[in-house]
Structures are given as C-alpha cells and as structure tokens.
Amino acid sequence: MQIIKVFxxxxxxxxxxxxTASEEKENLLQWLRHKGVTMAxxxxxxxxxxxCVIQQDLTTCEMTVxxxxxxxxxxxxFVDYL
Ligand code: FES
Incomplete structure (x- = not known):
C-alpha cells in the first residue's frame, strides 16, 4: 500500500x-477532497x-492518483497555500 503525504x-x-489500489485511478483533486484536504x-x-496546483505547477484536476x-x-x- 502506498502513502501520500500532503505538506x-x-x-x-x-x-x-x-x-488503496482502487483509489489509484481516481482524479487527484477529487481524491484529496475526499480525504478532507481543502483544495482550491x-x-x-x-x-x-x-x-488546484501542487509542486508549484501541476494541476491536480488533470491527473490521477x-x-x-x-x-x-x-x-x-506540496501545497503552497495550505
Ligand atoms: S480546479 Fe481549476 S485548474 Fe484545477
């Protein structure tokens, strides 16, 4: 099982x-929100x-977990505004 750390x-x-394996195909923005992370x-x-940018230039809505x-x-x- 993989761990994601949100800093x-x-x-x-x-x-x-x-x-979880079934979560890997989820949209990253939606997955973060489901985990309770307040993404803009x-x-x-x-x-x-x-x-919804992370790592300064990647949009979470355009990628999967x-x-x-x-x-x-x-x-x-890494999320600048959190
Ligand atoms: S939610 Fe607007 S660019 Fe990702």
Whole structure:
C-alpha cells in the first residue's frame, strides 16, 4: 500500500493518507477532497483556474492518483497555500 503525504507550506504541517489500489485511478483533486484536504478550485476541475496546483505547477484536476505517484514515487505533495 502506498502513502501520500500532503505538506502545507503555509502552515508547515503534514498529513498522511493511505492509497488503496482502487483509489489509484481516481482524479487527484477529487481524491484529496475526499480525504478532507481543502483544495482550491474555481473552475470545477476543468483545468482553467490553476488554483488546484501542487509542486508549484501541476494541476491536480488533470491527473490521477496513479499518475502523480508515477511522477513522484516518494508520494509527497506540496501545497503552497495550505
Ligand atoms: S480546479 Fe481549476 S485548474 Fe484545477
């Protein structure tokens, strides 16, 4: 089982979440919200507003949990405004 760690740069806090195999295909923005992470969005996940950005330039609404983990095997998400 994989772990994703969400690190809030503003608050300097981190939360850890387990990723089940069935969750890997979920949209990353929706998955984070289901876990209770307050992710910003004003375009409802259409890839326009860029408020859902992590790692400074990746939009969570345009990737799956699996595609994130393929790019970042350490599973660490950095969110500037959290
Ligand atoms: S929610 Fe608007 S770009 Fe991702």
């Amino acid at each position: 809030g740069k503003a608050s300097q806090t981190a939360r850890h979440f387990e990723v 969005s004003s375009c409802d996940g259409k890839g326009v507003c860029r408020k 699996r595609s994130f983990l393929d790019l970042f095997p350490d599973g660490i998400i």
